[in-house]
Amino acid sequence: MRWWIKEKMDNLFFQDTNQSFSINIEKMAYEQMLHYCVISNPYETGGILIGNYSSNQATANILQITPPPKNSRHAKYNFWRSSRGLKGTLDTAWKDGQYYLGEWHYHPNAPADPSNTDIKQMITLSNNKKLKCPEPILIIIGGNSNNWKISISVFSNNGHTALECMK
Numbered sequence: 033m034r035w036w037i038k039e040k041m042d043n044l045f046f047q048d049t050n051q052s053f054s055i056n057i058e059k060m061a062y063e064q065m066l067h068y069c070v071i072s073n074p075y076e077t078g079g080i081l082i083g084n085y086s087s088n089q090a091t092a093n094i095l096q097i098t099p100p101p102k103n104s105r106h107a108k109y110n111f112w113r114s115s116r117g118l119k120g121t122l123d124t125a126w127k128d129g130q131y132y133l134g135e136w137h138y139h140p141n142a143p144a145d146p147s148n149t150d151i152k153q154m155i156t157l158s159n160n161k162k163l164k165c166p167e168p169i170l171i172i173i174g175g176n177s178n179n180w181k182i183s184i185s186v187f188s189n190n191g192h193t194a195l196e197c198m199k
């Protein structure tokens with residue numbers, strides 16, 4: 033299977049241009065996202081990001097991702113993530129010191145840039161007090177197994193910052 037490139041891959045590391053914040057994606061989490069993208073193409077898919085922050089809060093570690101929860105709706109240019117089962121997943125993660133960090137989704141055969149809808153949704157999430165995640169991360173996978181693309185942004189009520197891949 034050509035898309036299964038784990039032998040060549042390591043953790044992915046991203047940083048903002050001020051080098052004040054970075055995001056580390058565990059290799060297994062990245063591989064799982066690619067796997068769900070492959071089996072979903074040509075439809076969008078996605079899930080949530082789970083992990084922790086470094087003690088100085090400067091690095092977010094994405095340690096797990098979820099597949100699309102049951103009852104999510106997949107279209108070619110849209111994905112509606114259901115919340116089914118996520119509470120249980122997050123309760124289990126909490127016992128390991130891990131929590132909700134944000135969202136991921138797939139733009140099949142297309143650029144990984146966030147759409148205006150993506151940006152609005154993430155800013156709404158950042159203002160959602162129940163989520164207790166004022167600066168959620170959005171990972172978008174684009175392209176396909178011949179040419180993966182990835183974008184990573186961090187959102188707050190003031191807007192968003194795109195991070196650069198450092199490796």
Ligand SMILES: [Zn+2]
Pocket residue numbers: 137139146147150172
């Ligand atoms: Zn999108």
